[in-house]
Amino acid sequence: MFGTLASGDIETARLRRDLRIPCNLGFSCGGFEDLGMRLEGENLGAEENREVVAETAPFQVERPLFQQTQKLVVGYALTSKKKKSFLQPKLEFMARRKGICFVPIDLNRPLSEQGPFDVVLHKLLGKEWQDVIEDYQQKHPEVTVLDPPSAIKRIYNRQSMLQGMADLNLSDCSGSIYVPKQLVVLKDSASSADRVVEAGLKFPLVAKPLWIDGTAKSHQLFLAYDKRSLAELEPPLVLQEFVNHGGVMFKVFVVGDIIKVVRRFSLPNVSSNCEKAKANGVFKFPRVSSAAASADNADLEPSVAELPPKPFLEALVKELRTLLGLRLFNIDMIREHGSKNVFSVIDINYFPGKSLYLKLLCSLNMILSEKQTNELLKIPFCRLWKDARLRASSCRFLPQSGASQT
């Protein structure tokens, strides 16, 4: 009995290998586990395209054998801004070619009556949606919800966002991670001056709205240079110590196990514009590190531009995925000026911008492969074997004998 099962397992594994179907990825409702860590650097536009095309091939080879028509249905509920930036015709086209189909979720109808979905991808705000999606996940544990609303909620608050970072287990790594000292001001900015002194925070401070709600206002940041200027700020907010970092930051995009890191321009070290800022009380600064501010190809001093070490990023992401319970996010980090590899995490975003989209498609493709594998494994082993013999004989891997498998 044991022997029969074991040989069946071996054959099934061999079939999977021959068919280039990934082995069981340990995917349950999580879906992104064990996809194999990949880490990528800059110049990602063209590279991503190449990668996606390359990943299309094995999937197309698999399809004819078992006449697979399996599709991955991704229900999406996105803000109109996100829908516009994410669901570009090119992405939808590439997804369709891979058998991934995006279906809009109708917010006016019960979610359980829609679908069935394999994945629900969402970026919507508000308690009402959070309740809907939590209830849905409970009733449909088989569906991969990207990501759990409670985990997303945590990073929409700049106080809870960075909590727990100090306890990450990165002792064996080639870098270290800190969070800049910060203080939350819920009301009355003027009186926060004393608290700033008590907490030992050093000026200048970066003032950031406490809540991130997808609006431009929630990304409007200020530099405050002295106690007096704090009165000009509108709470609720977070006051965070400014860390000199040479004007370059690193954006680490995470899709499950896939990591991609890019360089972007950032604020220069403060000493250079200190006087100008003082004259204005607080210095309201624009979105200095947006996607348009790529520093990937800039001619920069190596000590500033060098990417964080790969083992360090891998360990950090592994720890953060556990801490945050997210699979689709990015970490903004800066290297303390003059240090080798001492980094501060300054921001974490859920399902951020364009750099993540093609990676997400790759991961959805992996989920689809997994779904197909699971379907294949439901087929009685004798049928698999017959199919394999048929294919092998037509490929002349096996002699065309009449021998049958019992």
Ligand SMILES: O=P(O)(O)O[C@@H]1[C@@H](O)[C@H](OP(=O)(O)O)[C@@H](OP(=O)(O)O)[C@@H](O)[C@H]1OP(=O)(O)O
């Ligand atoms: O704030 P950042 O680091 O510039 O990243 C933003 C941010 O993640 C933003 O999301 P939200 O904070 O408004 O939820 C993203 O907006 P979308 O949801 O519309 O995509 C931006 O795309 C991010 O910018 P970037 O493209 O620079 O990663």
Ligand SMILES: Nc1ncnc2c1ncn2[C@@H]1O[C@H](COP(=O)(O)OP(=O)(O)O)[C@@H](O)[C@H]1O
């Ligand atoms: N503590 C800090 N020290 C130095 N620069 C910072 C700090 N916090 C933010 N910045 C600068 O401000 C930019 C935006 O900050 P961030 O916290 O990512 O806000 P947002 O979520 O609105 O993008 C960063 O890319 C960086 O240039």
